[in-house]
Amino acid sequence: MISRERILEAAGRVYAKHGFRGATTRLIAIEAGVNEVTLFRTFGSKSALIDAVLMQQAVSKPALELPATPIDPAAELTPWVQMNLERVREIRPLLVHSMGEIDERPEAAEFACRGRQMVHECITRYVRALQDNGMADAETDADTAAVMLVGTVMSDAIARSFVPAVYPPLDEAAERYTTAFLRMLGVKKVVST
Amino acid sequence: MISRERILEAAGRVYAKHGFRGATTRLIAIEAGVNEVTLFRTFGSKSALIDAVLMQQAVSKPALELPATPIDPAAELTPWVQMNLERVREIRPLLVHSMGEIDERPEAAEFACRGRQMVHECITRYVRALQDNGMADAETDADTAAVMLVGTVMSDAIARSFVPAVYPPLDEAAERYTTAFLRMLGVKKVVST
DNA sequence: TCGGCAAGCAAGTAGGTACTTGCATACCCA
């Protein structure tokens, strides 16, 4: 049963590189250092194997939380944005391929959507809390701001690798996005608490 | 020479659905209502055909311009954002597939990047003009705001189809994004000019 | 010491893939 994990990891790497059609059972077997037959005996079919890969990825994320009651928004949001940037960057090839394959393999949809949904709920809750606590302008369009922050994170994490020129430097991105986001919401800087 | 265009269009549709590997020459030929051999006689190879498809797409865009000297930012930006949303939505499947195939087929990279680059330059020029004219706060991070607007547009156009719940209604999106963007820049509303 | 189980190996099946070749038709322009 050691080979099960080896195959899953190998399949993940190969799928990330080549997508479903390009991830041949032969390639995966070689990458896993395993006989091709073992792959069928363990997972039944190539589709089942790839599904298992995506399923595992979707489950293995412990969800990045934000405090229920905000205190220092910039200090709380910046690392959250940073972490989300890194996470999406990690799974970028998987994400892009499964997005392209949604029509042909609807099973890929859940993987492509789940993370996005969760992040959206998290940030939306947070901005609501900001408004309720009077730390953000009550009349601003908080939902839109949240959508824009998450959209920015996705766009950066996915597109930076092939259009690097347009994005802020890697080590400044999270802070800049956060600052601009808080500006949108009309949040004042916290000097000391 | 009529078939050349027919093949190009058909190849575009099939590629959009199935990606490079899934867009078989047989499928394309059937979709074009043309003999498979004609396809090879006209383009030489499948790769050359798909390259031609992407090349044509990349060239056929006349670039959406913004005024060199802003007068009413909201009125100028909203339709621009709307148009860009629609454009990216149109080529979404093409974009997603070519993004996934960049590693394997670097020729796809130009198509995936070109539009993004141009839009970025356009909006950056515009916000600079806003700042120069004193219509936007001079000390705000205009570049980051521009990146966020474009990132939002890309994210909406690409992800709305499979995570519709998180995005603002279709007919309000452009206006909301524009409003939030102008807020980020500290642009006051123009009442009448 | 033996039985079961995971895995490897070699070979095969049935189908799909890009691409080629040779030949038959049309059609248009000179």
Place this chain on the structure above:
DNA sequence: TGGGTATGCAAGTACCTACTTGCTTGCCGA
């Protein structure tokens, strides 16, 4: 009227694909 040019059709090549079958090997626990 004749020749080039675009296209169709049938067949074939060489290779890749997922997946199967039958047999062998090695390990592990009773």
